[in-house]
Amino acid sequence: MQNEELELQQEKSPEQGKTGKDAPVHVPHKKDAHANPAAPPNKQASVAKRTDSFLYGIPQLGLSRVERQVPLNEPPPMPANADLKYLGKPTPRYDGVAKVTGAGKYTADVYLPGMLYARMVGAGVPHARVLAIDTTAAERYPGVRAVHVIQHVLGNAELRDPSKERPSRYPIVRYMGQPMAAVAATSQAAADEAAALVKVQYDPMGFVVDRDAARATDAPSVYPGPADQGGTAGGGGGPANVPQVGNVHGPERKNVGDVARGFAESDVVVEGEYYTQVQTHSALETHGVVADWKAEELTVYASTQGTSSVRNELSEIFKLPKSKVRVITEYMGGGFGAKFGAGNEGVVAVELSRKAKAPVRLMLDRREEHIASNRPDSHQKLKIGAKRNGTLTAIQLTSYGTAGVGTGAGTAGPATNMYNCPNLLTEEYDVFINAGPGAAFRAPGHPQGCFALEQAIDDLAEKLDLDPLEFRGRIDDSPARKVERQIILEKTDWRNRHRAGADPGPIKRGIGLSQSVWYRFVNLNSSCEVRISKDGSVELMSAVQDIGGGTKTMLAQVVAEEFGIPPQSVVIRIGDTRYPIGPDSGGSVTTGSISPAARNAAHQAKQHLLAAIAPSLGVAPDQLEFKDGRVSVASDPSRSYSLRQAAAKMPTDEVSARATRVPDYTRDKITYGGVDYVELAVDTETGRVHVERVLGVHDCGRPMNPLGVISQINGGILQGISYALFEQRIMDRGKGYMLNADLENYKILGAREVPQIDVILIENYIAQSSTDAAGIGESAGIIALAAAIGNAFYNATGVRMRRLPMTPARVLAALGKTDQEMHA
C-alpha cells in the first residue's frame, strides 16, 4: 500500500495539505506543486489500458483531438458541451428552494434530543503564561453540564524545539481570544453566562500585533524559538525548517536562473512596494459543530469543507477507529478555506459531549469567527526587468506577511507561474504577531501576489510604451488567457481608453485589467456510488460536501447526462462519511475530482442494469443500447423501453456501482486562469472608489454547470472588490484586541457596491478525465480584482495605489490630499 500512500499525499492541494502533523504541504507557489499529480508511473503501468480519442483545446482556437491511454473501465470520451443534453447547460441549484425556504438544515439548525449548548472561553490577553484556570463558578452555574479546559490548541505554530519554552500546564496564550476552555449547558444563555465565570490567571508577556513592529530586533517574541505551523487541517501553512530570527520566519527562497544577470540584460526595470491587509473569512455561517459522543459511534454534524478531514482529525485526537466516527455536512454556509479538520471548536464539542453524555452544539460567535482564521497580510517588494522587445529578463520578489501565530503568508505564486521569465528570485518571509492564525483563504497568496505583479506589469508596459494587453500577450504562454484577452478586446472599450489621469474635474474614470493563475489539483479520495432501483429511480451517494459551490447540482447533471433523465429526477445524497469517501473542498479540487467518479459509477450502474435485464429480453447485454433515457435492442429499435420500464425487468430490487477517481490521463502541467476587466470612478475629493463594471472571462476545463460557474465567479468578483476597497482587520496596537470583530466595522461590500458584472466562460478541453471538469472557486475573480482595480485606479488618476483596502483614508493619502499615511 506504500504506493497509494504516496499517491494520496502527492495530490494534496494547498488548502487541504495538512491533515496530520507531518503530512507534506504543497504550497501553490512551488512550481512542482501543480504538476498534475497522477499516480506514479509504476502504478499506472499495472492498470490495463485502452486508447481513446479525446476532444482537445479551446473552440476559439480550433478544437482538435488527442489520443489517451485510459483504464479499460473508463466510460467513452465525452463529447463537447454543445453535443450534451444536461451538462454544460445552465441548471438551477439542486437545493436552491430548500435553502431559501429554510427547509435545508445547516449545522446550527440541527436539534438532537437532550442537546446542550456550548460556549468557548477566549484568552483575555494577547500573550501570557497561564498560571491557573478556575472553573468552579462556571461548574456551579445553573444548567451547566460540563466544563472542559483545553490542553492543546490547534492552529498555532509549534516550536521546533519545545524545550525553548519553560513547560506550562496550560497552552501558552499567544493571541487574544485564543480558545482556553469551554462550557456546555442546557441553554445558550446559560453557557454564555457560565463561560464568563471561568477565571484565568495570567502572567502576561510583551506582545506585538503590527507586522512592521514585529520585524524589529527588539520586538517581543511571539515564540521563544523557531516555530512552524502544523497540526491543523486548515492548510495554508508555510514552509518548515527555514531560518527564523526573532519573529521573522524565512525566507523560503526560490531561485531560477540568475536575476542579477537578468537585470543587467534588461532595458527597463520597474520596482515597487505593495501592501495588502489582513482579510478575515467572514463566512455567513460561522464555524461550528453538533457533536454526539456515543459508545458505539461518534457523530458530528459539522460546518466543514471536508467531511473526511473532520473524521480524520477526530479519529486521530480521540484515538477512535475511523469506522466509528461519522461526520455529516448536508448544508454548508461557506468556508473560503477556513474550515478543514475538526478545529478547536470541534475537538472541544466532542470533549464536552463525552463528559456530559449528551449531544453538544458549539457554533462560534462572530467575534470568534473573525479571530479563528484569516488571509495573511503582505508587504511586497517587486522588481521586474524587461527588454525593449517586451520579453521579461528577471523577476525578483521579497515578501513579508503575517499569518498571526501561524505561517503561510507567501505571495510568490503569481510571480512564479504567470509569465515566461528565465530568471526568478523569490524570498518569502512569515512574520509572527500576537493575532489569530492565518489559514487558507480562496487562492492563498494569490490576490496579494497579483496586486503587486499585475500592477508592476502595467507599469512595465507603460515604460515599454506597449499596450498592457498586448504586452501580456508577449510574455504569457497560456492559450486560455490568450483567448480571454481577445474577448476582452472585443467586448469592451479597451482600445479607446484615455491616458492616465486624463479626466478633468474631481471625478475621474479609468479602466484596467488583471490576469489570474491557478493550478489543477486532483484528489483521488473521490468515490461515488450510484444506485438504480426497480422503480427506475436513481440516486448517487458520496461523502463529498457541497460548500455552496453547487456540487449537488453538478453531480445531478452528471448522472442525468449518463441516464438521459432530467437532473431534478436524480436524488443526490452527499455530505456523510457513511457514503463512499469524498475529497475535501479546497484548492478548487472538488468538481475536477468527484465528477469523473460520479460519471464512472453511473456508467457502470447502467452496465449492471443492462446485464441484469438482458436475459429477460432474450438478448446479450452488448446488444442493448442506452440512449436518451431509453434502453433499446440494437438490432430491433422497435423494442425500446423507458428507464422505468427497463428497471422493472430487473430480477433484483436494486443494482448499483461504485467508482473511484482514477488519476488524470497524463501528467501535464495544467493551470487555469482568467482575465478580469474593470471600469471605475474615483472621487478625488472624497477618496471614494466606485467600481462600475466588471467583465470576467474565465476558464475551468469543461464548464459543467455554467449557471453555477458564473455564480462562483460573481461571488469571487464581489469578494475581490470587497477585499480591494473595504475589508480589513483592525487591531488595537495598545491592547492587542481586534477592534472590528463584527460585521459592522469589518466592512464587507453590500448590494449598493455591486457593479454591473458580465461573465464569459470559455471551454477548455484538456482530455484528462471522463468529464474533463475542473474547479473554479479560486480563479474566480478574487485573485485578479484588487490588481485590476489598482490598474483602473491608475488609469483614472495617474496615481498608483500601493495599499489595500482603498478606503477614503488611503486614497486621499495616495492623492496627496492629506499628509497622514494609514499604517498597513
Next chain:
Amino acid sequence: MNRFTFVDCTTVAEALDHLKQGSVAKAGGIDLLDLMKDGIVSPSMLVNIRRVKELHGIETSEQGLSLGPLTTLSELAAHPVIQKTYTALSDAASHAATPQIRNMATVGGNLMQRQRCWYFRSSEYNCLRKGGSECFAQKGENQYHAIMGNEICAMVHPSSTAVPLMAFGAQVELTSKKGKRTVPLNEFYIRPDESLLDETVVKSDELITRILVPAPAAGTRSAYQKYGEKESFDWPLADAGVVLVMDGNTCRSASIVMGVAAPTPLHAKAAEVVLAGKTIDEATARAAGKAAVDSATPLEQNGYKVQLFHTVVYRTILLASGQLKRDPSAVGGMA
C-alpha cells in the same frame, strides 16, 4: 449578565411611572439591544414605549412639523411634506443605516443613541465615558473618530436625523412626572468638556414626547449628504445638513451642521458666516467648506476626514442651492 424585566406601556403616563433609577425606555431597540449585548449598559427594566399611540405620528401645520418620537426613519423618509419642505430631513432619514433598520428605528431613539467609538462600545476598555481614566482613541486606532472638539473624548455622534433637525432649528419636548420642558436641539447634546457622563440633557425620568420643527422662512432650501466607506450598511465618515434661506441667488442666511465631526453634531459657524449675504456659486461654497474645517484638530489617523468635511460641506451647499443636482459621489455611479 442580562437579567431585566420588560414592561409594555400604552400611555406616556404609564411609561413615566416606570422610568426610575435602573430602568430605561426602549423604542425600536436597535441601539439599546446592541449596548446590552455588548455589556455596555445593563438596565434592570426595559420600558417598552413602542405601543404608546400618542408618541407616534407626523403633524404638519403652518407653524411647522410636530413629530412623535416614535416616528420611524422610514416614515420620515416617505412623508411628502417632509420631502418637499424639509428635504434635508427626509434625505438624512433615507440614508441612515439599512432599510430593515429604518423600519424599526425611531427618530427619538435616533437622537438618543449613544456615540460611536469602538473603545467605548467594547467592554474590554474602561474609557473616560465609563468612569475610567483614559481616552483610548487619542493614541489608539482613531481613523473614525472626531476631528473637532476631540481633546478629551473623541467619540462621534452618528445621528443622521440630528444633523438636519439641528440645521432647521428643531426643539425637543421633554416630559417627566413633574411636567414638560422644551429644549432647542442646539442645546440638547452635552460636550465632553461639559460632562463625560451625560451625553444629552434628557434626565433618566424624562421622555422625549415631541420633536418640533419650525416652519422654514420663505425661500428656504435644504439638503443633506453623507459619505461612508461604503453605501450599503455603513456609518457616516462625514455628513452635513445645509439649510439656506435664499433671496434669488443670494443667501440671506445659512444654517450648516456637520454630523460626525465632533462628539456632538456641530454648527459650522464659520461656514455660515462665509455664505451670509453672498451669491452662492462653486467658489463661495468651496470657501465655506474650507472655513468649516479651519479649526479641525485631527488625530493621528483621521486627517482624511478634514478633506471629507470640506467636500461634504461645499457639495451640500451646492445641492441645497440647486446648483448641483446630485452629489457626484452618490449611490448608483458617479455623475
